[in-house]
Amino acid sequence: MASAQSLETDTQNLRQMLLKWAKHLASTDEGQRKLVEQTIALASNEPNVLPAEPIDRAMLSLMLKIVASDLPMSAFDTVRHDAGAR
Secondary structure, X not given: OOOHHHHXXXXXXXXXXXXXXXXXXXXXXXXXXXXXXXXXXXXHHOHHHOOOOOHXXXXXXXXXXXXXXXXXXXXXXXXXXXHHOO
């Protein structure tokens, strides 16, 4: 069984990894921290949503799903129009 100190270190390492990704997905420090906490909460509360892949990929996948679910549908229209202009 892991010690409390080991679990705390693992949790801090997870948060650091997620924060590194969140910096590419959210423009403010507050938004980045919120995204990290939402990702951890989703994985903790609903472990069945974790894809069957290495944990780092699974957590990134969850984070991207959270970001995509927060985007307004009009953001996707803009992307489609820009892609068609090429």
